[in-house]
Amino acid sequence: MDYEYLANLLFPEVTDTPEDLEKRFPPREGLPEGAVVTRMAPSPTGFVHLGNLVQGLTSERLAHQSGGVLFLRVEDTDSKREVKGAVEVLIETLKHYGIHFDEGAVMGGDSGAYGPYRQSRRAPIYHVYAKKLVREGLAYPCFCTEEELKEIHEEQEKENANFGYFGKWAKWRDRPVEDIEQMIAAGHKWVLRFRSTGSIENKIKFTDLIKGEIEITENDIDHVLLKSDGIPTYHFAHAVDDHLMRTTHVVRGDEWLSTLPFHLQLFRALGFRPPKYCHIGPLMKMDGNSKRKLSKRKDPELALTYYRAEGFPIEAVYEYILTVLNSNFEDWRRANPDAPTDDFRFSYKKMNPAGSLFDGAKLRDVSKNVIGKMSAERVYELAAGWAAEFDPEFHAALTRDRDRTVAVFAIGRGGKKPRKDFAVFSELKDYMGFFYDEFFAIKETFDPKFAPADVAAIVSEYAEMYDPADDQTAWFDKIKNLGAAHGFAADMKEYRADPDAYKGSVADVSNFIRLALTGKNSSPDMYAVMNILGKQTCVARLLAFAESLK
């Protein structure tokens, strides 16, 4: 077989050589010793999910912690799954989550010397290597139609054989050039296949940075390298791109583990040195009531837009992912409560080889802590930003009087033990909506054991005596005395010692007032709440509540 002839037949337009490309994309210089060059390489399917972020964050830390490079490469090789505008969504979402890329695809174009960074625009580059493989007898064209391949598969099922295009089923593997020429002349479409020399009899040993040493069977399948439209499959693009872009580490999901032997084969055939691999276990999710794990690509709860709409601060999602990825992160955070996240020394050695179940409750806890540590101004900015996008009405209320809203957020904030009232901004309206007249309503009720007449009397009398000038002690004394006058214990200890001697306690009295002012049985510190609400509003609400009980 004259491979040189075949190569020119298949790729007449390719004149560049691999050497030309080596020169065009030289090894990266000026990087510190041990610098990690890696990438985030998502496919633009329309939404970004948590798994992407896990992978991206791992890559980002590995790169920037080592003084290396992180770039964004868009793997848009599948025209069938192409979703318009998805690339923009992708770039925007990653930007929102604060992953900083040193180079790669950006809105409308590229930035960096190793591009193009969209695989759909790299066809000429792939073809140079495709031609090289053909010339060396390492690849060949295959004219099988979809139907033929399906037949092969069915036949294999019948024979109980392994699936795939290999051995006797690889009908185009050893066809004479004349047949190929004829098919091309007749205008038939073809794909380029790898001529595998591997055997499932052989095992290869391989060291993954996360999983450790693993043993895998060699690949004997003649996988497709170039699809009939001339665009490469993931495998071929991975080998060519990561070599040319001088990637040192590849971080990806462990669903790639089984095709790894093929990738290694490909790197060798191409004369490339393979990168180091970190295969991350999948992120999983509870399936309703049954305690089975599953990975769901299409699960809306795993889409990043969900967390954005819920109103999780990005820092919280970040910290949560870090706690899942590196088991020592939580300990570090406890020891360094105020240090920037980037100070944490991330290590792939601490990553769990197995997949982990996504824990929403834990995310919430992390989020509460993160928000609890923020300044009131910061919470204001984020809350307003969230509301602007997802709740315009609430946004209008929040921003009507900036200083007042900041004061609301400042209640119980700061100090060693900040309040942790909410985990997401979407709960905010329920938590503090009563500060704004348009969202205020009596939503709960007091214990039916109390007589409405008593409650009404207490509330209306309190409206008379409330004085914003009182300090907190004087304020509370008034409430105690008022309660006592109505048969409610002023001292909690005395009340507990003999509950039957009283109608209730000062806690109950406070709660009547709270209910009148906030509409709920729970709220932040009442003294602070009343100060912000102002005397006029307080009195009006107290009287209205008393009136409603008649």
Place this chain on the structure above:
RNA sequence: GGCCUCAUGGUCAAGCGGUUAAGACGUCGCCCUCUCACGGCGAAAACAGGAGUUCGAUUCUCCUUGGGGCUACCA
């Protein structure tokens, strides 16, 4: 079907041949307290099963079981 991979409480996880098997979230109880939240104290809760190696296995090996993945001109 074939191949790969993973396996400690409900969840996330320490653990690297000898431990009372950490910690966090969640759950429950108590304390603090004007409610809630916070905080403090405490409780229940785990090495999937079976062989082997070893003086000794959660830790090493094998098998079984179970989960996940791949087996496309998808990534």
